[in-house]
Amino acid sequence: MRRFGYKQSNSDQTLFLESQKGKITVLIIYVDDMVITGDDNDEIGRLQQQLASEFEMKDLGDLKYFLGLRGVARGRSGIFLCQRKYVLDLLTKTSLLDCRPIDTPIEENHKLAEHPDQGSTYRATYQRLDGRLIYLSHTRADVAYAVSVVS
Incomplete structure (x- = not known):
């Protein structure tokens, strides 16, 4: 991920961040699951292509479930998580x-x-x-x- 220009978080070694022109892209990895999010759609697409060129990947669309968080929902005021x-x-x-x-x-x-x-x-x-x-x-x-x- 560092080779792609991402910085590894000090607080969570599975969290990678990239920021350009006031926009941010976030990647979190757990074993063979990952979540890519942020407000830079171009960078998200570029990252998905780079990762797909090195790993077998499947895009599951919008996040609905991750590590025990079922019911991930988006609303006008933010993202809501349900456990x-x-x-x-x-x-x-x-x-x-x-x-x-x-x-x-x-x-x-x-x-x-x-x-x-x-x-x-x-x-x-x-x-x-x-x-x-x-x-x-x-x-x-x-x-x-x-x-x-x-x-």
Whole structure:
């Protein structure tokens, strides 16, 4: 991607950016899936041609699904992302599908502590759940604080 004039993001090694004349083109790659977006249609077309000359590619059209984000929709005020299926799968895997939602998932400045009658925690299971919650917090700012506390 650097050979094509793109700069690799410092915060996400799979994200590449290119900017010309006030317009931007963005490419994000995950294994064999990629999303190309931006406001420079000419550059997007050029990038697609360059990539297609080196890799077997299929253009799936407008983004509808990417890495657990189902229901990617465009509107006048922006792009809207939905992780409903991801949340339902997560609740099902953790046997919490019948839980009751609350407005504030954790009180501010909450301190976690061990309790004498607390059962043991399976570290790998906890870490796996924590990672899934971190991914969920990308589109659910309302749970980001609680997730950071338990992380």
